[in-house]
Every structure is written in C-alpha cells, then in structure tokens.
Amino acid sequence: xxxxxxxxxxxxxxxxxxxxxxxxxxxxxxxxxxxxxxxxxxxxxxxxxxxxxxxxxxxxxxxxxxxxxxxxxxxxxxxxxxxxxxxxxxxxxxxxxxxxxxxxxxxxxxxxxxxxxxxxxxxxxxxxxxxxxxxxxxxxxxxxxxxxxxxxxxxxxxxxxxxxxxxxxxxxxxxxxxxxxxxxxxxxxxxxxxxxxxxxxxxxxxxxxxxxxxxxxxxxxxxxxxxxxxxxxxxxxxxxxxxxxxxxxxxxxxxxxxxxxxxxxxxxxxxxxxxxxxxxxxxxxxxxxxxxxxxxxxxxxxxxxxxxxxxxxxxxxxxxxxxxxxxxxxxxxxxxx
Amino acid sequence: xxxxxxxxxxxxxxxxxxxxxxxxxxxxxxxxxxxxxxxxxxxxxxxxxxxxxxxxxxxxxxxxxxxxxxxxxxxxxxxxxxxxxxxxxxxxxxxxxxxxxxxxxxxxxxxxxxxxxxxxxxxxxxxxxxxxxxxxxxxxxxxxxxxxxxxxxxxxxxxxxxxxxxxxxxxxxxxxxxxxxxxxxxxxxxxxxxxxxxxxxxxxxxxxxxxxxxxxxxxxxxxxxxxxxxxxxxxxxxxxxxxxxxxxxxxxxxxxxxxxxxxxxxxxxxxxxxxxxxxxxxxxxxxxxxxxxxxxxxxxxxxxxxxxxxxxxxxxxxxxx
Numbered sequence: 001x002x003x004x005x006x007x008x009x010x011x012x013x014x015x016x017x018x019x020x021x022x023x024x025x026x027x028x029x030x031x032x033x034x035x036x037x038x039x040x041x042x043x044x045x046x047x048x049x050x051x052x053x054x055x056x057x058x059x060x061x062x063x064x065x066x067x068x069x070x071x072x073x074x075x076x077x078x079x080x081x082x083x084x085x086x087x088x089x090x091x092x093x094x095x096x097x098x099x100x101x102x103x104x105x106x107x108x109x110x111x112x113x114x115x116x117x118x119x120x121x122x123x124x125x126x127x128x129x130x131x132x133x134x135x136x137x138x139x140x141x142x143x144x145x146x147x148x149x150x151x152x153x154x155x156x157x158x159x160x161x162x163x164x165x166x167x168x169x170x171x172x173x174x175x176x177x178x179x180x181x182x183x184x185x186x187x188x189x190x191x192x193x194x195x196x197x198x199x200x201x202x203x204x205x206x207x208x209x210x211x212x213x214x215x216x217x218x219x220x221x222x223x224x225x226x227x228x229x230x231x232x233x234x235x236x237x238x239x240x241x242x243x244x245x246x247x248x249x250x251x252x253x254x255x256x257x258x259x260x261x262x263x264x265x266x267x268x269x270x271x272x273x274x275x276x277x278x279x280x281x282x283x284x285x286x287x288x289x290x291x292x293x294x295x296x297x298x299x300x301x302x303x304x305x306x307x308x309x310x311x312x313x314x315x316x317x318x319x320x321x322x323x324x325x326x327x328x329x330x331x332x333x334x335x336x337x
Numbered sequence: 338x339x340x341x342x343x344x345x346x347x348x349x350x351x352x353x354x355x356x357x358x359x360x361x362x363x364x365x366x367x368x369x370x371x372x373x374x375x376x377x378x379x380x381x382x383x384x385x386x387x388x389x390x391x392x393x394x395x396x397x398x399x400x401x402x403x404x405x406x407x408x409x410x411x412x413x414x415x416x417x418x419x420x421x422x423x424x425x426x427x428x429x430x431x432x433x434x435x436x437x438x439x440x441x442x443x444x445x446x447x448x449x450x451x452x453x454x455x456x457x458x459x460x461x462x463x464x465x466x467x468x469x470x471x472x473x474x475x476x477x478x479x480x481x482x483x484x485x486x487x488x489x490x491x492x493x494x495x496x497x498x499x500x501x502x503x504x505x506x507x508x509x510x511x512x513x514x515x516x517x518x519x520x521x522x523x524x525x526x527x528x529x530x531x532x533x534x535x536x537x538x539x540x541x542x543x544x545x546x547x548x549x550x551x552x553x554x555x556x557x558x559x560x561x562x563x564x565x566x567x568x569x570x571x572x573x574x575x576x577x578x579x580x581x582x583x584x585x586x587x588x589x590x591x592x593x594x595x596x597x598x599x600x601x602x603x604x605x606x607x608x609x610x611x612x613x614x615x616x617x618x619x620x621x622x623x624x625x626x627x628x629x630x631x632x633x634x635x636x637x638x639x640x641x642x643x644x645x646x647x648x649x650x651x652x653x654x655x656x657x658x
Contacts, residue, residue, distance in 0.1 A: 025465075067492075072457075072458050072493050072495065075455075075461070076461035077462060078458070078459060078462060079397075079447065079459030079461060079463045080465045080469075082462070083447070083462065083463045103459075106451070106455065107450075111440075113654050116428070116431035116432075117431065118430070118440070118441070118443070119440070154655070176657070
C-alpha cells in the first residue's frame with residue numbers, strides 16, 4: 001500500500017495487466033508520444049501522462065501511437081478485440097466520440113448479439129470527461145449517459161484513485177466492451193492504493209457514508225462532492241447515506257433501492273446535462289419501484305441544459321457544487337432544515 | 338502458385354453456390370417469405386471467390402451490407418446463412434443478425450455490416466492481431482464504391498500503411514452506391530487514392546475470376562511477407578437492385594441484360610476452363626446440379642425451421658452482466 005494519484009493508479013493497473021497478459025495492447029493519440037519525431041521518445045505518455053512509462057517497458061509493438069483518426073483506431077481496437085487481442089484504446093476526450101461513435105455503438109457493442117453469441121470483444125476504451133478545466137464546450141462534457149444507453153457496453157466511472165485502479169483492472173480482464181470515464185480534474189488526487197493488482201466487480205455499488213435522513217446517489221467525481229456535503233451537513237445534525245454506483249452499466253439498482261427505502265429521501269447528483277442522464281434514470285427507477293417509501297419528492301442536482309461555458313465565472317456556475325447538494329438535501333428534508 | 342483441377346472445381350462450386358443462393362433469396366423475398374432488408378450479390382461472384390480462394394480460417398474478412406457472397410466464399414455454412422436470413426433459431430447468428438449481420442468468426446468472417454464503411458477499421462484490427470500474435474494471417478476488407486468515400490475507409494488506408502499492417506482493401510465498384518453512380522460520386526480514382534497513401538493499387542475486371550484471383554494472389558503474398566497493405570479496385574456489376582424491391586429505374590435501358598449476355602462471370606469462367614480443357618463441360622454441369630438441389634434443400638430447411646422465442650430475446654447481449 002502506498003499513496004498514489006488517480007493517474008498513477010490507472011497507469012499501474014494497465015502496467016500490471018500488460019505484464020500479466022501479453023495480449024493486452026494500448027493504443028491512442030500520443031499514448032507514448034514523440035512517434036517519428038526527432039526528440040524524446042515517450043514524450044507525453046498520453047496527453048495527461050496516464051500511460052507514461054508503458055512504451056519503454058513494453059515497446060512500440062504493444063504501445064501503439066496512432067494518427068489523429070479516432071474512427072480508424074477505435075474501430076481497429078474493436079476488430080483486434082474480436083480477433084484475439086485485448087486492446088485498451090484511449091479516446092482522449094469523450095467529446096471526440098462524435099467522430100468515431102459508429103465503431104463503438106454499432107460495431108463493438110453489437111457484435112455479440114448480432115452474431116448470435118459467438119463474438120467475444122474484450123475491448124477497453126479509456127476516455128476523459130468532465131468540466132472544471134476551462135476547456136469549454138468541446139472538451140468538458142459528461143457523455144456517459146449516451147454510452148449507458150447502449151446495450152452491449154459496460155460503463156465505469158471511478159471516483160478516486162483506489163476505484164480507478166480496481167475498475168481499470170476489472171475492465172481489462174472483462175470479456176465485454178467496457179468504457180472507462182476518467183474525470184480530468186481528479187488525475188492528481190492522491191490516496192492509499194494497494195500495490196498488488198485487484199479488480200472491483202462491476203455492478204456493485206460502494207456505500208461511502210451511512211446516515212438516516214437522506215440518500216445521495218452520485219456518479220464519478222460527484223461522489224467526492226456528495227461526501228463533502230454529507231460531512232458538512234453533520235454539523236447541522238443531518239446524516240446522509242452516500243452511494244457510489246461505480247458503474248452506470250450494469251447499475252446496482254439493489255443498493256440504490258435499499259438505501260433509499262431506509263432513508264425515504266433521495267438526492268441524485270450527476271455532472272451530466274439534466275435530460276436523459278443518470279439522475280433521471282435513478283429517479284425513474286426509485287419512483288417506479290419504491291414510490292410508497294418516499295417521504296419527499298426526489299431532487300436532482302445536475303449541470304444545466306446548456307453547453308459547458310468557457311469563462312471561469314460561468315463554468316463555476318455550471319458545475320454542481322457541494323453548496324448546491326447541501327441545499328437540495330435541506331429541501332428534501334423540508335421546513336426547519 | 339497455380340489453380341489445379343480441384344481448385345477450379347471448388348471455385349466454380351462456390352460461385353454457383355452464391356448465384357443460386359441469391360436467386361433463391363430473390364424469389365423467396367418476392368414471395369414474402371423473408372423479412373427485412375436484403376441486398377443481393379448476384380453478378381459479383383468472381384470478386385469474392387477470386388479473393389477468398391487464397392484464404393484460410395486464420396485470415397479474416399469484413400464484409401458489407403451486400404455480404405452473402407463474401408460469407409459463402411469464406412466458407413460460412415449456406416444452410417445456416419439461409420436460416421439466418423429467414424430469422425430462424427438455427428440461423429448462423431440464432432436469427433439475431435439477419436442478412437446484414439451474418440458472421441462466423443470461426444471461419445474468419447467478421448460480419449456483413451449494415452454501416453457503409455464499417456468494415457475497414459475492423460480489418461485494421463484483425464490485421465493488427467495477426468501481426469502482433471504472428472499468426473501469419475491477413476485481413477481483407479470488402480467495401481463498395483459508396484464506402485470508398487467514407488472517412489473510416491480513408492482513415493483505415495492511412496492507419497494500415499503507417500502501421501504496415503497485413504491488410505487488403507477490395508473496393509467492389511458495381512457502378513452504383515444505392516442509386517448514385519460511382520462515376521459521379523468518386524473523385525479521382527481508387528488506384529490513385531491507393532497511390533496517395535503509398536500502397537500498391539490495381540484495377541481489375543471483376544467479371545474475370547482469373548484476373549481477380551491473380552491480383553489478389555499478389556496482394557495477399559505481399560501482406561503475408563510483411564510488405565504491408567494493398568488496394569484492389571474491382572469493376573463489376575450487380576444483377577439485382579440495391580435492395581430487394583428496388584425498381585432500378587436509375588440504370589440505363591438494357592444495361593443489366595447486356596452485362597448478363599456478354600460478361601457474366603460464371604459464363605466467362607465456364608468458357609475459359611472448357612476451351613482450355615482444364616475442366617469438362619459435364620463436370621461443370623454436375624456442380625451446377627448439385628448446388629441447385631443443395632440450395633433448394635437449404636431454403637426448405639430454413640422455411641421449416643423453428644423461430645427464436647422470448648427466452649432468446651435477452652441472451653448474448655453480454656458474456657456476463
């Protein structure tokens with residue numbers, strides 16, 4: 001066990017799986033960096049350094065720099081997965097799904113079903129998401145609801161370094177296509193992470209706080225904000241249960257329903273836009289299954305229905321905050337809070 | 338490498354099988370026995386078979402929406418294919434794929450594809466697998482003139498070249514992307530495009546099995562020897578519409594009849610092997626007869642097969658969920 005950043009945890013997971021299984025290959029734009037250039041090799045290790053050091057260890061045959069051709073290399077990774085490799089492809093920013101989504105949702109996701117159960121596609125797509133970097137509308141989105149919608153894909157959102165290593169390891173060992181969403185604002189966040197390889201099973205939520213008054217279900221980086229809100233509300237005598245579903249597909253509906261039944265109140269926190277996102281999905285689940293257990297209407301804390309703005313003044317208003325979560329909790333508790 | 342008598346008989350058998358299969362599907366679709374969208378390959382047989390005669394199970398192909406011919410040429414079971422097209426449980430994909438998604442990975446057939454230009458990136462992946470695991474295999478994308486204008490295709494040319502992949506792009510140009518003439522929709526030429534990416538590109542008469550076989554041999558040999566990707570521009574014609582039900586009003590008058598009369602790939606093959614005494618006319622007739630009764634039997638089996646049930650609806654979405 002040692003202190004590692006989210007970035008190091010992801011790197012270590014990929015490194016250990018590449019060591020364990022030589023069919024694991026990594027590909028993406030600047031995934032090592034400096035390909036064909038006169039300067040330093042492994043110059044970048046991915047645009048934010050997550051894959052740094054893999055190329056010197058495993059060589060250019062297994063750490064493949066690609067041209068800026070997302071359709072070609074994401075599709076290539078799908079084809080390679082269906083024929084015997086276990087590729088980990090980096091789609092640098094999830095916003096770039098627009099130029100390659102066909103290869104993900106029409107090809108990789110559907111092979112198994114369309115081909116009558118005869119295809120095995122152990123593909124991992126790593127991608128960066130989320131606002132807070134002043135990166136504006138085309139480099140800041142949270143598009144995991146779009147992927148969650150597609151049968152055949154699994155979707156994981158690690159909320160800290162421990163989760164990042166475990167979910168990445170699990171993704172590489174999984175035989176179905178998995179998309180891992182890495183929040184760009186969390187790469188430097190550190191915590192104790194085991195040195196040995198470990199997987200975290202998909203579809204098993206993590207309950208990070210236990211309380212009596214309100215259940216907070218939060219996704220990805222929002223789990224940390226929900227934890228902060230829960231800790232701060234304690235001072236007012238309000239205790240919250242916080243659920244990190246870890247994966248949106250499969251979704252641990254059991255833990256969500258159980259914890260909401262216990263508290264009778266639900267606030268869902270999702271950094272995605274408010275329409276057809278995880279917050280609406282969880283709200284629908286709860287109202288359909290345990291409506292009679294609810295003591296108050298469900299409350300959603302999400303980004304607004306507008307593109308991610310550039311100006312720091314506007315972006316700060318755009319992103320869900322601890323203050324907004326606390327306000328939502330007080331609102332579902334009603335007068336006197 | 339030369340074609341011996343057995344090879345020639347096998348090539349003719351596969352071409353006849355495709356023709357007979359497609360003619361049968363055409364009739365059965367018209368009779369209302371086949372659901373969905375169907376795109377037939379009749380007329381183009383020499384391309385699929387001329388290429389696939391060189392391939393083994395370790396070699397992969399990706400196909401198109403017009404995929405029946407590629408499937409048969411690559412060794413997919415025709416009976417399973419027919420049942421699939423009828424939407425039956427015993428179909429090659431359990432009735433979940435249908436005409437546009439027939440696949441058999443054990444034969445290296447990575448699927449027909451409902452998305453125009455869907456296959457070339459996948460073939461880069463299959464080629465990468467062959468290269469990385471050193472299987473000695475090659476990977477071939479069949480694509481149409483329509484797909485040749487998709488970004489996925491051009492990106493794949495580039496990726497295959499810079500990674501020196503054992504990939505081959507077979508552009509089957511039947512003159513029409515749906516109803517739009519390739520003479521209008523394709524800027525430049527297919528072979529010049531190949532040249533632009535620094536890979537060998539050659540144009541071939543797709544009615545001539547022997548011509549296709551020869552250029553495919555060269556391209557596949559280069560790929561197996563680690564000399565990278567190639568492009569083959571196959572000029573050919575389809576006998577039926579873009580899809581079944583297409584009235585084909587966009588083609589010139591007598592266009593298809595003229596091709597059938599002068600350039601039919603089965604007739605050309607037959608003339609060539611009989612004139613040069615490579616095979617006897619009787620041998621060819623025997624193949625035609627046995628293929629015909631086999632396809633009749635495939636259709637009868639498909640027709641009487643059982644349909645999938647509700648228990649099948651949710652299986653095979655994931656290995657584990």
